[in-house]
Amino acid sequence: MMSSRYEIVVAGEAGPMLLAALEGFSLRPGPAGSARLVGSLADQAALQAALHRVHDLHAEILEVRRLDVTR
């Protein structure tokens, strides 16, 4: 299955809950006042679901970007 790496930037400081919502994502240094999370997602449907989970936490999504393609 073709999976891709994504970067999701969220306003505020990331805590354990955001990391649990984005299972498999890890926290990377990013601009001040925001949290940059990077991880792999199976497909676009998985991306949609991940964004919905972040949205459900009442976190503001600032940016989403695909980083590369891995097999």
Added chain:
Amino acid sequence: MGPSPSDLVDRPSPPTTSSSKQRRPRLEAELDQVPAGGIGLIVAPAGSGKSVLLGDWASRSTDRVCQVRVTASHDDPVLFARSLVSAITAAAPEFDPGIADLVAGRALGPAFVNRLRTALETLDHPMVIVIDDMHRLDNESVCSDLTRLLGRLPQTVRVFMGARWDPPLRLQRLRLDGRLVELRASDLSFTADESRDLLESVSGRSLTVVQASALQVRTEGWAAGLQLAGISLQRVPDPDPFIDHFTGSDRLIADYLTGEVLDDLEPEVRRFLLSTSVLEWLDADMCDVVTGDGNAAAMLDLLSRRSLFLVQPHTGERLRYHHLFADLLRYRLRVQPGEEQRLRRLAAQWLLDHGHFADAVEQLLSAGEPGRVADLVIGHGQESFERGEAATLARWLQAARSVDSSLPPVMEVNLLAAQIAAFRSEEAVETYRRLRRRADLAPGDLAAAAALYACIGLDDLPTTEVLKAAETATSLLRVAADDIVIDFLGVGGRDSVEFLAECMAAVALLFDGDIDRSATKFDAVCDLPGAQYRVWKVYALGGRALARALAGHANEAHADATAALEVAEANGIAHHHSLAFAHFALARVALDRLDRSMAAHHLNESGIRVQTTGHAANTAIQHLLELEQTSLWTSPEIALTGLRSTRHNPREPKIVTGLRQALEVRLLVAMGKCDQARGLLDLSAHACDLTPQIIDLELAVGDLAAARDAISQWRPQTRRGAIEHHIRAAAVAAEGGARSHAALVLHRALELAEPEGLRAPFVEQAAVHRMLRREVLRGSQGFARSIIAPSSARDDVAHAEHPEAPLTERELEVLDYLPTRLTNSEIARTLFVSTNTVKTHLRHLYTKLAVADRDAAVEKAAELGLLGR
């Protein structure tokens, strides 16, 4: 052992929050603006208070209210329709729950949408329909059907929907018409004053305007954030340090506050909350099994007193955690690896033990147990299959597959069976191809897969493919040991595989226009051991009935089809789509016998089932039979327009092409458009099937020699063919001036047709129709007369050929209520039986009285002196 829950309850706790304290008149007034026939839509993130607002507003409404909460299972249109209809029925008992049987397999379908709209129109009291969690409904066909319903809602109804994000409904027109009231996140966020009320009510303490405003700004008026802040405030001695710390933090509100609330709880309460957060709904017994602590009843009571995370259930709803808070708790739970899965397995076991099969499957899927899901689906598959819920089975198996893509062949075969049963032909073809590529299939697995694949022949798999797949299955069965043929969905196994392969081969022959061989094959199919299974029996009898009806054996066809209906009725699967063939056969027989009301009845019944499957071949057959009905009783012109306005599938089976061209030529000749008819015949690649039409055309243009030539070369294969042959021979003789010979041949045709009651073939040949008319004018009686005046002859028909079966006591009882205004469900209640039973009696009554509806039944019954005995 820790402190008992009763100790915990004694600690200071705030007053219970009843929803009345959090009422939001500002927003309720907005919802009041929704006009009759209009829609209220609330789109806002989780924890914004959508459901609470909808619940509060609805509880104040003087209209009748019903509520549906969309779940993942509603991806299956059948389940969605059943939930919707049962919710409506619960609020409006006069509503007919049978409507849900009309749902099309892959969508709600026009039959269902139209009947639902009509049924809603006739409600005697306005109704509010609340559909919550609409964002979960992502089945495109269901959404587009719902859009059509919402676009023209009757004035008796208002619909309110809650969703976390915009549902895929096209609502622009409603917006322009002013029939849509929308509330969005910004509307739902709490103002400073509202925040203060909420915080004070949850925390049980009073706050200053400054304190409340600080929290409102930090939470952006998000209800869930305020709720959590309120809970935290319950226990701090002084609010200010808490507020300062919270407003100064950059962490996510949910993260910060959930941490605060959980850290502040007694360990056993925290443990209970985390463990039970995996449950979709709460039951004290199930909670005890999951936690192993045995204190669930007291814990739930405590959570409810402290307004911790629980949703106040509406009447008839189960107690549960607020979705968002349950998510938050589960995120915390995941800190312990494997714990969530362990708890879900425990919950699944309890759910299974208590008969909540679907909920158990969902838990096992979340627990990452695809193997157990497969076992369960196989064990319980038959019930779901017969209830028309195969789409749900397919969804479960597909979900299981996505957890573990290296599933055993047995699971893939089950997935294939579920997709076919859910009429998802394209997906089924995919699955079959994937199966064929696997190297680990035993002959039995492959036989099952091939037989299932052949079933796609009912849709638009070419007949050559079907016959090949059926042959593969049959030959593999010879080498496969009995025990290794997969029992897919609990309806498979060796006998079923053999049955499906043979039955689909018979269908393929039928679709190829090889009626005779098809009928013979169906004879053999009906005798197979697999045909003992009720659903297969309905298929086999229906298929044979159709083959026989097409061949002109109306009596046998009628007997087979009626037997199929009886088997279905007796087994509670009367709505099953497998009855399409039986109704086709009965419609064909009724058309042949010029029985207008029976033709209408069976075409209506077959139409509902054809819509259910969406199968291409059946859709085409349905359409052609309807056009034939139009040509007989409305007008050939309209039938021709209907025929030409539909695009035909280039992959349509031969039988459809043959029937379509025969009808088109016949209509053109009848309308005197002989050039066009000729053009069509010249183009046709199936001219051999069109001999009667060719002869009619030659006669119409006056080319007697050509007509004679065509007759002399015609070797009819079926009874229908023989009758049509005699009819043309009589016409040719009459046109050639051999009057007495013509009368003789016509007489022979009548003799052949009479036992079967085949009248239509005589009407279809213009010259013969004229001859018969003259004979009847001269005083000819009996069958000939019934062709010319079918309606007046119906009673003769009923008595001479189909003596009416006597009505049973129970049918007479139901009959007594027909002239009243009681609905079916009201009659059912009066007689202490189910609505379905009443409908069964009605169906039998209508058949026995040879009427199409209730009014006609009353009229006929009065005529026969059956009323008011």
